[in-house]
Amino acid sequence: MKKIIMALAAISLIAVGCGSNDDGNGEGNGGATAITLGMPANNSECITGISVSNLQSTVTFEWTAIENTETYFVYVTNLNTRTQLQYNAGTGTTKSIDLQKGTPYSWYISSKKVSGETVLSDTWKFYNAGEAVTSHPPFPADLVSPVMSSTLESTSVTLQWSTTDIDNDIANHKVYMDSTTNPSTLIGTVTTQSLANPVINGGGTYYWKVVTTDNAGNATTSPVFQFKVQ
Numbered sequence: 001m002k003k004i005i006m007a008l009a010a011i012s013l014i015a016v017g018c019g020s021n022d023d024g025n026g027e028g029n030g031g032a033t034a035i036t037l038g039m040p041a042n043n044s045e046c047i048t049g050i051s052v053s054n055l056q057s058t059v060t061f062e063w064t065a066i067e068n069t070e071t072y073f074v075y076v077t078n079l080n081t082r083t084q085l086q087y088n089a090g091t092g093t094t095k096s097i098d099l100q101k102g103t104p105y106s107w108y109i110s111s112k113k114v115s116g117e118t119v120l121s122d123t124w125k126f127y128n129a130g131e132a133v134t135s136h137p138p139f140p141a142d143l144v145s146p147v148m149s150s151t152l153e154s155t156s157v158t159l160q161w162s163t164t165d166i167d168n169d170i171a172n173h174k175v176y177m178d179s180t181t182n183p184s185t186l187i188g189t190v191t192t193q194s195l196a197n198p199v200i201n202g203g204g205t206y207y208w209k210v211v212t213t214d215n216a217g218n219a220t221t222s223p224v225f226q227f228k229v230q
Helices: 002-017
Strands: 037-039 044-046 056-063 069-078 083-090 094-100 103-113 118-120 124-128 142-145 150-152 158-162 170-178 186-190 194-196 204-214 219-221 225-229
Touching: 037 103, 056 069, 056 103, 069 094, 083 094, 094 103, 142 204, 158 170, 186 194
Parallel strands: 044 124, 150 225
Antiparallel strands: 037 056, 056 094, 069 083, 069 103, 103 118, 103 124, 142 158, 158 194, 170 186, 170 204, 204 219, 204 225
């Protein structure tokens, strides 16, 4: 009897270990309902690109298939210029794209299903490798809160953002905010990824951005977000 119980327990553990992945990144059976991104890896340096010139290399994107997909689209954004391009991958799960060397990118996959439904993957970031370097700039910060074009009923606000760096050597974040569309007023320098209670002088529209600097002096600038105070 003891042997039978142990055998059943082992089968149960195997079933759990091979079950679906419920983290929102796709199922363990090959991503039947959600798209799981594969390569280039998130928050990494992509060194697998094939050089086509001094300025560009061909990077191959990979992801898992989901059922009943009519077309996959690859969306790639140059994080320096904020230029986004769309590529049609047909029904395949790979797409090779020529990208600038030494440049940060983000990417995600959109699946158009036969039913007309659209499924989106997570968004990942990577650096496309260039000439050998000893330090990489941080990825530009993603502004989180207040969300873009939101309206606040109070002057009490906490600015929040998210920043990553493949060298893991972020030194600080400089936060700029004022009433101009390209804010130049420095309101704080912090090592955290938030700034509480910036001075807001009454109602109106405010613009803010974050400049992230690493220990080597490399700096990147986030997009500009705006919010309105009633």
